[in-house]
Amino acid sequence: MPDSSSDPLLEIADDLYALPLADFTPARDALVKEHKGDKALATAIKALRKASVAAWVVNLLVRRDPDQVDQVLAVGQALRDAQENLDAAQLREFTKQRRQLTASVTTAARRLAREEGVRTTQSVADQVEATLTAAMLEPDAAKAVRSGLLVTSLSATGLGDLDLSGAVALPEALGFSARPRPAAPVDTPDPSRRPQLHVVPDPDADAKARAAADERLAEARAVLKDAEKEHRAARRSVEKLEARTLQLQSELDELRSRIAAQEAALEEVDDELGEAEAARAEAEEAVEEARAEVEAARERRDSL
Structure with a gap:
C-alpha cells in the first residue's frame, strides 16, 4: 500500500477529500498558495478535482465506517472466488444477498451524509449503491473505493470492462487506504466555566464567506437540478402510463363492443339453427315417408 507519509501529495489529498464537500475548493486553493514555493506540488494540488456528491458520500463512508466498507469488499472478494464453483441457484441467492448488503450500506452512507448536513437525492443514492456494487464485482474498483x-x-x-480513468483523484490512489476519521465528538459545555473568547480578525473572512456561500449555492443548484431531472422523468413516466391506459381502455371498449355484437349475432344464429334443425327434422320425416311409398309401390308392381 502506498505510504502517504512518503508522498506529500497523497497526504494532502487524503486530508482534502476528508473535508466537508463545501470546504474542498477553498481549502485546496489555500493549500496551493501555501505550497507555492514548490511549483510542481502546487500545480498537482491545483489539479485535484472536487468529488461529485455520490463520490464524496462513498469517501465519507470509507473514513467514518471503514469496518463496514471492509465487510463489503470482503464479501465481494468471496463472491468472486466462489463464482466459478457456484450453480445458477446459488449465484441467484448470492446476487440477492449482495444487493441487500449494498442497499443497507447505502442507507448507512446516506445517514452519515445527512449528519454532515448533505442531503442526498435518490439519484445520488443509486450512484452510491452502483459504486459499492462495482467494488464487489471488480478488484480495481474495490481499491478505488478503499482509497x-x-x-x-x-x-x-463484473466482466472486466471497468474504466477507472478519471475516477480517482490520483493514479497512486489505487492501493492506498484512506485514514479512518471518526466524527468529532460533540463537546458538552461546562456551565461552571466561562469560556475565554479571543477575537482574531481574519483579513480573508469576507472572501472565505463568499466562497463558502458560492459553494453552498452551487451545491443547492446541483441538488435542485437532480430533483428537477427526477421530477421530469417521473412526469414523463406518468404521461406514458396515462397514454397507455387510455389506449388500453379504448381497445377494451372496442373489444366489449365487438363481444356485444358477436353475442347478438350468436343469438340470431342460435335462432336460425333452431329453425334449421326443425326444418331438417321435417325433411327427414318427408324422406322416410317418400321411401315408404316407393317401397310400397315397388311391392305392388312386383305383385302384378
Missing part, C-alpha cells in the same frame, strides 16, 4: 479518493461514482458489470 477514499474517489471523484466520480463507479459502475461495473
